[in-house]
Amino acid sequence: MSFAGWLIGGLVGATFGVAGFTFFYAKGASYLGHDAAACANCHVMQAQYDGWLQGSHRAVAACNDCHAPHALLPKLTVKAVNGFRHSLMFTTGWFPEPIRITRMNRGVTEAACRHCHEEIVEAIDAGTSISHRPAARAASPHETVPSAREPIACIRCHHGVGHVDFAPLGSFDQEASRG
Amino acid sequence: VNIFERKQEAKNPFYRVVELTEETEDPAVWGKNFPMQYDGYRRTVDQVRTRFGGSEAVPRTPTKADPRAVVAQSRLAEDPRLKRMWAGYAFSVDFREERGHAFMLQDQMFTERQHAAKQPGTCLHCHASMVVPYRRAGGGDLVKGFEKLNPLPYEEARKGVKHPVACIDCHDPQSMALRVTRPGFMEGMRVFKASQGIQNYDVNAMATRQEMRSYVCGQCHVEYYFKGPEKRLTYPWHLGLQVERITAYYDSVGHKDWTHAETGAPVLKAQHPEFEMWSQGIHARSGVACADCHMPYTRVGAMKISDHHVQSPLLNISRACQTCHRWPEEELKARAEANQERVHSMRNEAMDALLDLLDDLKSAKAAGDTLKAFREAQQFQRRAQFYLDFVEAENSSGFHAPQEALRILGQSIDLSRRGQLALRPMRAERGGR
Amino acid sequence: VNIFERKQEAKNPFYRVVELTEETEDPAVWGKNFPMQYDGYRRTVDQVRTRFGGSEAVPRTPTKADPRAVVAQSRLAEDPRLKRMWAGYAFSVDFREERGHAFMLQDQMFTERQHAAKQPGTCLHCHASMVVPYRRAGGGDLVKGFEKLNPLPYEEARKGVKHPVACIDCHDPQSMALRVTRPGFMEGMRVFKASQGIQNYDVNAMATRQEMRSYVCGQCHVEYYFKGPEKRLTYPWHLGLQVERITAYYDSVGHKDWTHAETGAPVLKAQHPEFEMWSQGIHARSGVACADCHMPYTRVGAMKISDHHVQSPLLNISRACQTCHRWPEEELKARAEANQERVHSMRNEAMDALLDLLDDLKSAKAAGDTLKAFREAQQFQRRAQFYLDFVEAENSSGFHAPQEALRILGQSIDLSRRGQLALRPMRAERGGR
């Protein structure tokens, strides 16, 4: 996809998250299709592309909504890193299969989930924000209160949202036709 | 699919209507700030039966001694063999299917086991909201209060205990963060981690959030015994969490729960080792916590909260299982029950084997067999029985760790049969016919 | 299994360099059209050992009788108890760890079991490319040829058999579609499906593609026996695939493989019931086929093909497991081995229990015990031994269905011990001292 495309996506995502969503949502089809297609240019991305097509987010989120930070600068860096890594690996063919998301990019997707679902999941992170600590410690001199606990990873439970995931989390393919 | 409306409703999920402190014991007050969690919490009075779990509401006519109008079905009636396994112990008098948290205090107060034996204050550790009572008794110090109440007669210790497990027992009133408030578990984890080379483990300071989602349950859903005259609640994890290690620990300290009435063997009772069994299973290994299945997230309007209606996940499969397993509900139910059935049928064989051993021990006693062989057979009974009970008392009917449960039952069968063999020399060994 | 990779794979270009027909037996010729699959196929000569599987290359000095310069390690040497379990049967003479497909024909020709007993032509069914030989012998009819070769002496039947299992045995030369070419499996599935109420099941016409990805393996990786003087290869699935059903079938037709040399019991030998065990596991239940793990899709340049280097998946974890399980390789290996270790340790206990029974039977024989109890104990041996062997002979060391394997071993232990008890009346039953 064009640099301009990323820029728009990035800008929108960065400046006004909510409006950013309407933008995707309204023109979804064309915009998303475009972005996704760009990624799917690489046949090695085909499986994930197909998975995304069948995923629950097809209508609401394209590749970069989950795989690029929702702030402009980091986004460009990540794109640069990934862009380089991908083309290098693609041309050299030096990459492990099945392809697995890297730590850095897993962090990016995790942040993406929270960016769009901030409100609905706010409750489940109760008791994990540092701000509460000091007060808590003061109030209970006799037990140590949990130190700020890391938030809980979305994809531990929802890891099929981006890409329909087959076994063990999916119903297996019952092709009747043979050969 | 309009995310906006949701966002509107969702603005600030916590209405801090009241200020919560370490003195706020009544869950109804916490419920003012967190009405959705409170609603779920109150639904633990529901009684629904599943194939192997849940519980059945059995009506009864209240008496002065036991005012309960409804109890859970009797496990002793379901399988009378249990009475022989526990012959001479309070459990052979009254043992019922467990039910929701709302009942924990009354079920403990009114079980006939209270009359069959004099019970200590220690019992309360896992059947009530104890943060405030322990602190009060300990002059502000939780552990001191725990030590103070343990040795008291149950009735006396119970004075000033008001609620079943409540918000304050699992949550910090300021931050709502999970916390462990039970001395038994704090010490249990300390000795267990020490056995793994980690010294001075402090669960509240060192556990991750995901671990806490299981540890708050591990405070009570564990095997235990009362140590010494102080009746100190002790979790036998000094050598590890597996049944072999626990047995080894009990042997090392020469502990027995009672003397078996039929055989005179120094036997042990296993009690709800959910935490220990879970720790041996594939779900624990995959980082799946008790709360993931027993308190799955549930959507209420624009918010997602933990379902505080703690219950059998098989009564809530879509939320408890389907986020991770995309099989149809019926299929997931069938898979869980298939695991449970395998374990249950082997549990029945192990039970038969144990009763055969009891028969042999009785008739050997009658025939006045040589002491040596008899003692040996009693030791076999001690282990065979504890292994079987470890699976029998584990309330998931094996689901928490099917392979481990089957392995333990296989051992139990072997031990019971070898106990019989110890009493039955071959003719050769007996010397001719 | 990842449907998308399949779709891609379907897009693979396909160069018809040579025309393949039902007469094209030599895999090298097929290799001209499908060089990548052929390369993998040829790599089945590799010998690498895993914790419980794979195989070890043991050098030996070739003799005229046995020209092999390398064999797999002897299982009898690894566990001498096997010799007693199989006392009086050819397996007690020579039994080795199995290795890659490339060796199947020579390993069968040169095993000492060939000298220990006179083997029939039936053996070839699973150790060679038989499509052409069967057709030739049957005048074009596969099944007729099968019936013709079965009763012949092995040496004679082997004339004209050239290759280990080859492309033509699993593929249609025109469409490359998978196909079943083994009469034993066709008939086995017919009787099995009939037991489930499905009449005249025709595997080649009625199986789905995903099922075929397991059925081509089920042609050989199954329990079997030779029926009647025609030595017809028969899969004992008439009542079902579970060990209880198979035993019930053998009892119903009064079959025994041999008479145990130590005890005279009419015993059975279980052989590689991979298909039967797999069918009881969670993977089969989830639709995971043999080929998914043993022939995973692998990328060659821009193409995805099925890895025809059929081997232990633990030697290829990233492709065999990680397409479905998002755990690191080391963790997946550890999980598989944890399952195998549980099964292996219980297998050892079951083996000890069986040997104790053999001892008792021997000494009872010596003491000339009453026929009734002795017969009873022999029957216990028959079942205990077959159950144990069913897990022992299953080559995944329990991985294919850990819970089922443990359940079976628990039964085996109980049966062995009860066999001993049958020979050891309590003093009471014996009437005083």
Ligand SMILES: [Ca+2]
């Ligand atoms: Ca219950």
Ligand SMILES: [Ca+2]
């Ligand atoms: Ca092997």
